[in-house]
Amino acid sequence: MHNIKQFFLLLLLWMAIVYGMELMITANPKYLVLRYSNINNGFFGLLNFLQFYIYVRWIIPLFIKERHWRKLLWQLLPVFIGFILLKYFFARWIFAKDILYTGYRLDRITHSRIDLYTTFGEYVVNALWKGIIIVLMAFAYQFFMLWLQEDRRRAQLQQQKAQAESGFLKMQLNSHFLINSLNSIYSLALMGAPEVVTANKTLTALLAYMVEQPSDIDYRSPMKEEICYLQDFVQLQRLRTGCDECILFSVPALLPEKNIAPLLLVPFVENAFKHGITNQPEKAVTITLQCDAQRLVFRVHNFKGNYHKDKTGGIGLNNVRKRLQLIYPGQHQLDITETEQEYYCNLVVNW
Template sequence: MHNTRKNIVELLVLLLVWMLLVYGLNVAMAVKRTPELQWKMFINYGFFGLLNFIPFYIYLRWIIPPFLQKNNWVKLLSLLLPLMLGTIVLKYLIADHFFREEVLFSGYRYEHREKVFLYVSATNYFISSLWGGAVIVLAAFSYRFFILWLEEDKRRAILQQQQLQAESGFLKMQLNSHFLINSLNSIYSLALMDSPEVVRAHKTLTDLLAYMVEQPSDIGYRAPIAEEIRYLQDFVTLQRIRTGCQEGIVFRLPEQVPDKEIAPLLLVPFVENAFKHGVTNRPEKPVRITLECTQQQMVFTVHNYISGYQRDKTGGIGLDNVRKRLQLLYPGRHELEILDMKEEYCSNLVINW
């Protein structure tokens, strides 16, 4: 039912465009608008233009598509030629019986002082109409190739979107697994010390994981910036529980958060990187997290002092994946600056909404 309705709509649209080009354009370009000329144009371009649409649509719907699939020239010609020749014969018979003056009349001359009217012969009409028939075939092929090009372009766009979707989901999965490993290590450390904060840390981690699981895999999805901020706050809480030093982390947020959206789980790798490789238990060298957000852009800065301990081997994928995700999600709309100094490390991300 859907295909039938679609085909009917396509037929009506093509017929409308065809008549506008064949009849409407010629009428609009006519210099003289006498009733006789208008009638003649109506017959030649209106009525016979409508007759020419019939083989055009038959070529387009039932002859050209099978040929493009199997590339059978013999079958194509065996269908095209009879239809083209039959259409020319039909048009000549209609013109000869009903519209000789409007279609076939070519002038007159005097013979022995008698006015002799001249009409286009069947042979001449047939030869001249072959060119018109060839143009109709060419128009059908051109339109069919145009439709195929549009469909192929649409398929390429869908495949590209699916590829970006898969790549973005893969990168996010890597980041999530990286985060999970670090968080479990933190809780494991608390458990080894018999810390009473294990239960609270477990609850916070559960909330964090629930938020991560709820995020759709759609590359175009954006989460409210307020939800991302709460996620970061829970993440910071988990790290403070682990270190037992509240002053080791300074988290500055705007007083009012604009109603904006951001790709989910995009900011946490910067914070995670600072906690993993920086000093987090010394108030005089705190990890500083600053988020500034306006209606035009968001600026996210994370600064930390580099720890003297050996870095964890699993810590290398976070920021590399963030760079790739930013290229996928915010091409040409972000700036990422990372300063790796001898004793300090600073990441500064700017996203233009």
């Protein structure tokens, strides 16, 4: 089915080109001119196209695959010569007056009119040049199509590479989050806090959401689901710290029907809880999310703690920078400001 469609599309394009070139050369609508144009461009143009299509459909692809010059020559010559003889047959026995006729002369003795026609040798010489042009056009078309296929393949490989890299970065973010969450629950368990059961359920819901998100770089999760995920994450931290006033999370009541790359915002919140002060209400972690039809603005502010970072420190934010470059190239702005006492993250994503 694909080959049939390709055949007729190429035939339509071929006829449009040959008739278009004829119209550019002459604009005379006389009957004889139209008849010659239909015979030369229509009938013989169809024969030329069939010759061209045989080259691009069978002979040249086989040559590109095997790179055998002698075999190419032995395949080209029969088709090349065969079409010259076939076209001469039609020109000589059906369209002689239209194609081969070159004028007339008067016989010196009888003074009768003698019609003159292009000889077989002259016709073959002209047909040779046309045949060579058809061969060159076939090679040009085939190499152009190969270039398009290679360009499409490179684009697909680039997309697959980006998806693989995005999935790898998200996996690193997920593992980083899991380590911190388990540490939080472990802290509750050491203190014998009853909230450890609720924290375990919340973590289960968070992990279920994370597992459900595909690694496709083009996938977007509804904003409402992502915010619910963030709220569960904040709740887990509140259970760990036992201080509700130490975390301020501001989200608009009404949200536009927008989608966002999943698990994109949580690393900023995680970083604030991990390296900030989370048990002093006067130095609360502040999380603000604003979203409209044009953009999303996400801000996180925390006061820095005095304890030393663990070995995994910094992985989350570095990975989220790379992920932003992959998912929202030219559509985001990330500003991180750090002082001796405070840490600010400001992310803007344009839809």
